[in-house]
Amino acid sequence: MTERRWSAEEERYRAPAWLDRVQRRALLLGVFAALLSVVGALLSPEHFFRAYLVGFLFWIGIPLGLFGISMLQHMTGGGWGLVARRVFEAASRTLPFLALLFLPLLWGRRSLYVWARPEVVAESELLQHKQPYLNEPFFLGRALLYFGVWLLFALLLSRWSLQQDRSNDPHLHRRMQILSSLGLVAYMLTASFASFDWLMSLDPAWFSSLFGIHFVVGHGAAAFAFLIVWMRRLSGTEPMADVVAPRHFDDYGKFLLAFVLLWAYVSFSQFLIIWSGNLPEEITWYVHRQEGGWWWLGIVVFALHFVLPFFLLLSPALRREPARLALVALPVLVGRWLDLHWQAVPSLELHAPLLHWLDIAVLVAIGGLWLAAFLWQLKRRALVPIHDPHLQEALADA
Amino acid sequence: MAQEKLYGVMAEFDRAEQLIEAVKQVRSHGFKKLDAYTPYPIEELQHALGHEKSLLPRLVLLGGIVGGVGGFLLQYWSSAIAYPLNIGGRPLNSWPAFIPVTFECTILVAAVTAVLGMLALNGLPMPHHPVFNVRRFALASRNRYFLCIEARDPKFDAAKTAAFLWSLNPTHVAEVEV
Structure with a gap:
């Protein structure tokens, strides 16, 4: 397919040239870290796979969260999301790439999931009982279903949005709204089940019904933190300098505040329910995470993902200043990654060192490659949806 | 009429932008005791009035x-x-x-x-307020925008302040009796 000529209106919002430079650097860093990770994988496959699981879950949470937010914005409207819609869509279009990055997990399934090891299942009555759900073909089938649903909604929305740029068809606005209402429900359900499959089943004896929403809320927090960091960079130069205003950042800050609050609320609710019940099959999950360094890591997660951003984001002056807001968003991203690490690793090996060098290498590898894919997609369209009926009121100078 | 005690002088505007501009002018002339009345909340007006610091x-x-x-x-x-x-x-x-x-x-x-x-x-609930003595003020809950400079302002002088308000292109200016 040949590249279509851009209209003058689209040209006005073409991505700035410095994105190429960042994309190249991200790709280089990603490839370098990936090579390092491959070496690590050969030396110590177990550490590699657990680092890969955490890294993968961290990075997929950002595009999934942005995809969810884009559907939310289609339904509610609001200038904050209109000026960021192209960031949402570019992130959504990286989901096929993340589906490819899921493949190494299938390769490492026996290293990660005890229920996938026939010799362990043969000796455990509990695992045999859970086998109708926790078995390899069904696990793969469900993963295909999750990605299928995400790709269907994400790519359709992204396509209609591009059509809107080109054709100015007024019906597309309503069509995207209707699709989003279905997609949001589908996303909540599939992402919840994905969290049960990929993360909760690491400890197949343990269960929590709040786990799914905890995972999805984590996506929301990570997505808004990422959005703040990127909108800040994009708003530094033309064309986005005339589009994004302090009031938009104020909204992003409020959303981030809401999501860190919700995260703390769900995290604590899960803990309180299990702590009150005090049942052996549930409480051990928390008992293990109180041992040694895990206790301290848990406190660090709570501080980075709740205490610090909560108090700082209360200030309206801070929320309206992109540079300071981005400084608050970064610790939330670190907290999100450590939260996933804290949830995953003690289920696999309790006396593991808190961090392994591979944890960082794999995180940077997936992140660099994903960021390059994201920027590549971001450049392919005008940075604002030029024919959205509400665009004029959303722009910074309006 | 001139002998009566005044609460202040009030100007009426057709559009919100005119009111915001007028508030800025009035404040830059050193008036401190003023308030604006609009049919709906206007965020920019708060900043223009300098009402940000609340206890x-x-x-x-x-x-x-x-x-x-x-x-x-x-x-x-x-x-x-x-x-x-x-x-x-x-x-x-x-x-x-x-x-x-x-x-x-x-x-x-x-x-x-x-x-x-x-x-x-x-100070709510407040059964009556002097601004209601101006008949046209009823329009503040419909489609007009009002700005009142109060008599307790040290720079206040009924005639001069009214003349100054006229210079801001309002549709009406009225004295507000206590």
């Missing part, structure tokens, strides 16, 4: 802290000091169980402080 947020924070600490201590006192009971082998100071009530008390006292503090600071 209320600090009162609400204080209320929240009092509620939170009080709520926790109430539970601590009743479960660990006044009526110590062994429930399921848990420690007397079972703080995780105290968190929901602590949270609710924080919200409760903060919210009540916000309502009562708002009323205490703005």
Whole structure:
């Protein structure tokens, strides 16, 4: 397919040239870290796979969260999301790439999931009982279903949005709204089940019904933190300098505040329910995470993902200043990654060192490659949806 | 008429932008005691009037802290000091169980402080206000925008202030009787 000529209106919002430079650097860093990770994988496959699981879950949470937010914005409207819609869509279009990055997990399934090891299942009555759900073909089938649903909604929305740029068809606005209402429900359900499959089943004896929403809320927090960091960079130069205003950042800050609050609320609710019940099959999950360094890591997660951003984001002056807001968003991203690490690793090996060098290498590898894919997609369209009926009121100078 | 005590002088505008511009002009001329009246809230107007520094947020924070600490201590006192009971082998100071009530008390006292503090600071409920003595002021809840410079302003002078307000292109200027 040949590249279509851009209209003058689209040209006005073409991505700035410095994105190429960042994309190249991200790709280089990603490839370098990936090579390092491959070496690590050969030396110590177990550490590699657990680092890969955490890294993968961290990075997929950002595009999934942005995809969810884009559907939310289609339904509610609001200038904050209109000026960021192209960031949402570019992130959504990286989901096929993340589906490819899921493949190494299938390769490492026996290293990660005890229920996938026939010799362990043969000796455990509990695992045999859970086998109708926790078995390899069904696990793969469900993963295909999750990605299928995400790709269907994400790519359709992204396509209609591009059509809107080109054709100015007024019906597309309503069509995207209707699709989003279905997609949001589908996303909540599939992402919840994905969290049960990929993360909760690491400890197949343990269960929590709040786990799914905890995972999805984590996506929301990570997505808004990422959005703040990127909108800040994009708003530094033309064309986005005339589009994004302090009031938009104020909204992003409020959303981030809401999501860190919700995260703390769900995290604590899960803990309180299990702590009150005090049942052996549930409480051990928390008992293990109180041992040694895990206790301290848990406190660090709570501080980075709740205490610090909560108090700082209360200030309206801070929320309206992109540079300071981005400084608050970064610790939330670190907290999100450590939260996933804290949830995953003690289920696999309790006396593991808190961090392994591979944890960082794999995180940077997936992140660099994903960021390059994201920027590549971001450049392919005008940075604002030029024919959205509400665009004029959303722009910074309006 | 000139002998009567005045509350202030009021100008009426057709459009919100004119009012905001007028507020900026009036403030840059050194007037301090003024207020604006509009049919709907206008965020920009607040900034133009310089009404940003309110005591209320600090009162609400204080209320929240009092509620939170009080709520926790109430539970601590009743479960660990006044009526110590062994429930399921848990420690007397079972703080995780105290968190929901602590949270609710924080919200409760903060919210009540916000309502009562708002009323205490703005003087509501107020059955009558001098601005209603201007007949056209009824339009403030429909489609007109009003700006009133109050007589307690040190720079106030009924004739000069009215002339100054006329210079800002309002549709009407009226004296507001007490």
